[in-house]
Amino acid sequence: MQIQLESELKKVKKVSNNQKDKEKIIKEMLRDEVRSISPYYGEEDDFEVKINLAGNESPFDLPAKIKDKFINEFQKTDINRYPEIYSEKIHQELADYLSSELNKEVSTKEVIIGNGSDELLDILIRTFVEKGDIVLSQAPTFSMYRYFSELGGGIYEEIPLDKDFTIENIKAKIDRLQPKLIFFCSPNNPTGEILAKDLILSITEYFSGPVIVDEAYADFSKEDLMAQVENHANLAVTRTFSKAFGLAGIRLGYLYGNSVLVEELKKVLKPYNLNTLTDILGCIVLNNNDIIKERIEFIKKERERVFEHLKSYSDWDLFPSEANFIYLEGKKTHLFKKALNQAGIKIRSYNTKPAAIRITIGSEEENDAVLRVLEEFKQNN
Ligand SMILES: Cc1ncc(COP(=O)(O)O)c(C=O)c1O
Known part of the structure; x- marks a missing residue:
């Protein structure tokens, strides 16, 4: 009788024209x-x-x-056709680029390209994490680790990036929580700091699961872990073309890791994941990367210039940055954000305790605009 009633109710609800009923039906599904x-x-x-x-x-x-x-190549392309299943050509271009960067032979089997590195973070979770499994990372950090973990049914745990962020404490946390996967982010978003290589390698050796180092900003930093990947089966690095390479609009990222890991990840990746236009432009930029290298040097110089100016105000804490942004902490940061917004400058803010903001390093003119607001702000606060 009860079952009959419920199914009657569902029938009524399914034909309802009321948006509230529809919402309920969808949420239940x-x-x-x-x-x-x-x-x-x-x-x-x-x-x-x-x-x-x-x-x-x-x-x-x-x-x-x-x-x-790009336009020339595009004109020769049959856009009515699917791209290559796993975009073999750009994998080769990327392997060649990495071989010259790392000064050693990198094979296409050791790299996997994603529709932005976000796609790869998602795929890592879907490959290793089952419902109820724990994913461990640092805090604060990039929000997508939590997002993809929780969406996949995992439980996200974090270790604060403070003075207790030590090898021994992280090992103790691993022993207690038994995570399935660890994400490190270095240079870290939003703080800009790099994690000690020794710490990451020591955890990689201690932990039996995958250790993923997100190096989205490593093009701006003085050290990275790419050269260590070949020595550790469970270590992989993700990178993106959205930051230093200036290609956020085409969504292109990659993971560099052991060939067996890459082969397994491909099972979870959708075929044809990379669209033809991204593929074409990615190959061209990889082959014309001198300008990118110049621009990275420029951003690093500008980062130091902006940092020195921000340091001249003592009522906030500045984090030394190895990325293309600067993180500031303290009560006054949100007042500064207000002043920047009034001048039409958008930055990122965090409702943390203490409050914090993150300012991306822009062009010289854009940074000058920030510094002009800073000068005025210093006089009034
Ligand atoms: C640390 C970090 N990882 C990954 C990403 C995502 O990059 P992509 O544009 O390649 O998806 C971002 C983007 O802000 C990021 O800050």
């Missing part, structure tokens, strides 16, 4: 993890954005010469 998570939205702007220093993007568009090459 969802997996618990999807129902309880909020979609990723950026901060809303209540001012006219003239300069965007919120997303850690490159301030430079591609040179016209490179765009022209």
Whole structure:
């Protein structure tokens, strides 16, 4: 009788024209993890954005010469056809690029390319983490580790990046929590600091699961872990073209790891994951990367310039940065954010305790605009 009633109710609800009923029906159909998570939205702007220093993007568009090459290639492309299943050509270009960067032979079997490195973070979770498994990372850090872990039914645990972030304490946490996967982010988003190589390697040797080092900003830093990958089966590094390479708009990222790991990840990756346009432009930029290298040097110099100016105000804590942004902590940061917003400059803010902001390093003019606001701010605060 009860069952009959319930199914009657469902029938009624399914033909309902009331949006509230429909919402209820849809919510009931969802997996618990999807129902309880909020979609990723950026901060809303209540001012006219003239300069965007919120997303850690490159301030430079591609040179016209490179765009022209892209247009030429595009014109020769049959866009009605699917791309290569696993985008073999760009894998070869990337392997060649990494071989010259690392001064050793890197094979296409050791790299996997994603539709942004976000896609690869998601795939890592889906490959290793089952419902109820623990994913361990540092805090604060990039929000997507938690997002993908929880969406996949995992439990996300974090270790604060403070004076207790030591090898011994992390090992103790591993013993207690038995995580399935560890994410390190270095240079870290949002703080910009790099994690000690020794710490990551020591944890990689201690932990039996995958250790993923997200090096989205490593092009701006003085050290990275790429050269260590060949010595550790459970260590892999993810990188992106969205930051130093200035290609956030085409969504391109990669993972470098052991060939067996890469082969397993391919099972979880969708075939044809990379669209043809990304494929074409990615290959061109990999073959014309001198300009990218120059721009990285420029951003690093600008980072030091902006840092020195921000240091001249003592009422906040500045974090030394190895990335293309600077993180500031302290009560006054949100007042500074307000002043920046009034000047049309968008940055990232955090409602943490203490409050914090993150400012992306932009072009010279954009950074000058930030520093002009700073000078005025210092006089009034
Ligand atoms: C630490 C970190 N990892 C990964 C990403 C995602 O990069 P992609 O654009 O390649 O998906 C970001 C983007 O902000 C990031 O900050």
